[in-house]
Amino acid sequence: MSKIYITGHRNPDLDTLCSACAYAKLKNQIDPDNEYIPVHCTPVSDTVKKQLQNFDLEIPMYKADVHPRVKDVMLNSATFAQADSPIYGLIQSYKEHSPSVLPLHYGKSFITLVSMDDISAFFMRDNMGEEPRYRFPVYNVAKTIPGKLVSEGKKQVIEGTLLAGAASKEAFAEFLDRNSKCIVFMGERSGNIDYAIKKQVPGIILTTINDDDELDIDFSEYEGMVYTTPLGTSEAIRRMRMVEPVIGIVRYKAETIQANDLFFDAKDIFGKSKSRGMAVMNDDEYAGFVTRRCFLNAPKTNIIMVDHNEAKQSIPGIEEANIVEIIDHHRLDALSTQLPIFIAAEPLGSTCTIVFQLYKKHGIKPDPVAAKYMLTGLLADTLILRSPTTTETDRKLALEMAELAGVKDITEFGTEMFSVVEGLAKQDPITKAQSDFKKYENGGTTMGVGQCEVVTLNDIDEYADNYLAALETIREVEELDWVTLMVTDVLTENSILLVTSSKHNRDLPYKQIRKNIYDMPGVMSRKKQLLPTLLSVTSS
Ligand SMILES: [Mn+2]
Numbered sequence: 001m002s003k004i005y006i007t008g009h010r011n012p013d014l015d016t017l018c019s020a021c022a023y024a025k026l027k028n029q030i031d032p033d034n035e036y037i038p039v040h041c042t043p044v045s046d047t048v049k050k051q052l053q054n055f056d057l058e059i060p061m062y063k064a065d066v067h068p069r070v071k072d073v074m075l076n077s078a079t080f081a082q083a084d085s086p087i088y089g090l091i092q093s094y095k096e097h098s099p100s101v102l103p104l105h106y107g108k109s110f111i112t113l114v115s116m117d118d119i120s121a122f123f124m125r126d127n128m129g130e131e132p133r134y135r136f137p138v139y140n141v142a143k144t145i146p147g148k149l150v151s152e153g154k155k156q157v158i159e160g161t162l163l164a165g166a167a168s169k170e171a172f173a174e175f176l177d178r179n180s181k182c183i184v185f186m187g188e189r190s191g192n193i194d195y196a197i198k199k200q201v202p203g204i205i206l207t208t209i210n211d212d213d214e215l216d217i218d219f220s221e222y223e224g225m226v227y228t229t230p231l232g233t234s235e236a237i238r239r240m241r242m243v244e245p246v247i248g249i250v251r252y253k254a255e256t257i258q259a260n261d262l263f264f265d266a267k268d269i270f271g272k273s274k275s276r277g278m279a280v281m282n283d284d285e286y287a288g289f290v291t292r293r294c295f296l297n298a299p300k301t302n303i304i305m306v307d308h309n310e311a312k313q314s315i316p317g318i319e320e321a322n323i324v325e326i327i328d329h330h331r332l333d334a335l336s337t338q339l340p341i342f343i344a345a346e347p348l349g350s351t352c353t354i355v356f357q358l359y360k361k362h363g364i365k366p367d368p369v370a371a372k373y374m375l376t377g378l379l380a381d382t383l384i385l386r387s388p389t390t391t392e393t394d395r396k397l398a399l400e401m402a403e404l405a406g407v408k409d410i411t412e413f414g415t416e417m418f419s420v421v422e423g424l425a426k427q428d429p430i431t432k433a434q435s436d437f438k439k440y441e442n443g444g445t446t447m448g449v450g451q452c453e454v455v456t457l458n459d460i461d462e463y464a465d466n467y468l469a470a471l472e473t474i475r476e477v478e479e480l481d482w483v484t485l486m487v488t489d490v491l492t493e494n495s496i497l498l499v500t501s502s503k504h505n506r507d508l509p510y511k512q513i514r515k516n517i518y519d520m521p522g523v524m525s526r527k528k529q530l531l532p533t534l535l536s537v538t539s540s
Contacts, residue, residue: 005038006306007306014380014381015350016306019354041062068263069261070262071259076287083106084246086242086245087245088143090114100291100293101116101291111247132161133159133160134160136243147209152225153202153222158225183204185205185236259280303315303324306326307328329351347391349389351377375398379398386490425459429470439480449483449485451485451526455489472500483499485497486520498516504538
């Protein structure tokens, strides 16, 4: 099952959030093999939050970006080596897996990573110098050599060189007289065994002896370890070398990176390191590990874009993601894709209208919540079906959405939605004027055009002067020639235009109410009505 995130544009409005939520519900029904998750990629404004909460509609989850991260590729293998267990066990685990590194634990705590290089270095060391001396924990012998511990002896760790007791009694005695720090391996050769006991060698391993064989040897005076094994002497000696605990062969403390680090940053760091693996941490806590293989391919997040298609309006990291679908009603300026994808783009009043059509296409009846999401998005984007962007399709489908959502009166529902919007008098003029603000250049004039929706224009005198001053500040800060703000009453379908002083003001085809304030009855759309006028007066 893959996760597929559905995201709208930055600074999410209702159509963006509602189309993502409604489309996720549809996709989860028609494609249960994958999980579709609606998200938003920059904070939701207080007004939009209130509007959704007012209708008991959930705000989708926040996802700040889709850059691939270390946590997307790390291994958190159930296979790990215990620090005090024998090297023999570690090497056996290579039969099943062939990891270039394995995490080393002590109990439940992570210690470091043990690598293939550590194992090779161990065998190199064992075969490079003089006859090696070993230190073996008695508790590890039975984990490495099949057989039975007859006597633990007095020491927990035995230390010495390895000796096969294959020589004649005289030669063996002579050998032990020179060096008795030998762990001795032999069959049940009573003469040699008695002499090894007498010399108190650190350990005696009796070979070719089955667990139920009776031993006719008196070990009562002996202080070392006694072990019996059905293996032959040379095999027992070969295995004995791997009784050493794994911790003894680790040469370096593992380098670490953070789970949240960016994939490409980590790849760079890894590229400069000599390690085969790195430990991945969540702050100070061990989370998993990575090997070089983890960085062969960058993981890509699957994304469906709704209510936008341009990368610069989308979730950060979209260029590194895998776009699987686009559902939109804006001009097309999409990223190119590697594979063919599903695109539903139509010049309708809202993306929610397109999503509703997709429900119909798949023969799925939206549940009341999905229908309410879509009605909300549609009425918000079309200013309750009054904006000139509204099509016949929007009007027709709005009725069907309302029916499914249990909404009796569309206008009443839309009015309630906009009634949550606070009047301009109560808001910070500079922030509000720039909350939905677009810049244009025409005929040598640079201009900024903002739009705010309200539910009455009766209180305009309360805030007009403050907003005119704010527009002047914005004009200076943004280094523009002319700044305008269209305040639209979504209920009466009228707007008022506030402007900074400019030679173009006298060419505006609207009735001046007072200095820098104009009446625009019946004007609602910046895109379709105001902008063509501004472009025309700046062209002359
Ligand atoms: Mn939209």
